[in-house]
Amino acid sequence: MSTHTLPADVAASLEQGLAAMSLPADLAGPLLQYLALLDRWNKTYNLTAIRDPREMVTRHLLDSLAMAPFFSTGTLADLGTGPGLPGIPLAITHPGLQVTLVESNGKKCRFMREAVRKLGLSNARVAESRAEALDEPAAYDNLTARAMDTLAGIIAVGGHLLRPGGRLLAMKGVVPHEEIAALPAGWQVESITPLQVPGLVGERHLVVVGRG
Template sequence: MNDTSLPPEVAADLRNGLQAMGLDAALAPPLLAYLALLVRWNRTYNLTAIRDPREMVTRHLLDSLAMVPHIESGTLADLGTGPGLPGIPLAIARPRLQVTLVESNGKKARFLREAVRQLGLGNARVAESRAEALDEPAAYDNLTARAMDTLAGIVAVGGHLLRPGGQLLAMKGVHPHEEIAALPGDWQALDVRPLQVPGLVGERHLVVCGRRA
């Protein structure tokens, strides 16, 4: 797999973004390989509404990579991952992180399996399942969901997957005060961290939640 199908500006955008975020330039080749595969499959399977590869760099790759400083190792279930966001960029950037890509849509799951195979991601696996039907109770140190439901909704479908003491890392736009207030009584927001995504207009926050002790 190579990135020759992408416009040359795409690689420059990604490398500039990685530099601005303080991330290793060596991440660029596998990320570009993933992006090229996504662009190619997207023409047929409509995996994402974003069509412009340069926009994908900002809104998919760099946005996902904004989580990298907040997670290093352990196990992560990426709920409703779609075409692998943020799970695949995180698996590329964090080789010691074991990522399960949870996706019930068959065509997206097929793409995910092909991406994991072509990229040689030994630390990623695909679970073709709805999050609430995944029978892996308390199996994960971390959960994430980038574009899936409210905080309470994420907890309702995926909370059973989180081990005691584990964390939900939810990507949100503006500070979600109302969503935090609507969390179930045995859950709480532990932290809300503003994220900086190069080229992205608007606010981005990482909301860290966990069960109350």
């Protein structure tokens, strides 16, 4: 699907955001292709509550890409990914990162399979499953769950997927002191990094939790 179906100012907004985040300008093409597909499917299947593509640029694409500097290669399980956030933008950004998009909602999985196919993302695959039911123990270097539960809750449903020495990278608003205090034994915070997302109001932090 071509990007001309999006409002005219969407491409410029994305390009400005990529420049502000020091990300390559050539990411705009595939990201806009993904956004156009999401916008089209969303009108019928209600994949995300955000309806305006301009808002999707900030709250979906740029917010996901704020995590990009923390990855390079290896394997990532994106739990409860919905329509593929942040997993698909990260797979676009890092061709050497093998991304598994974990989602139990069938219509969202159908959308992601179409997006992966149309974008030619050979480094992304869809696992239609609840995180706790995914039978791939210790298969991943990294976990993320952008819109899912507390740190302890994420670990409870997806911790088995992470190899020893692996990392959970969790997007949060303010620093979640109570969640950190409630981490189960064997898990510890490695870093807390404030993130700057162009156009996004409010605090954003990436909390990295290690498995000993």
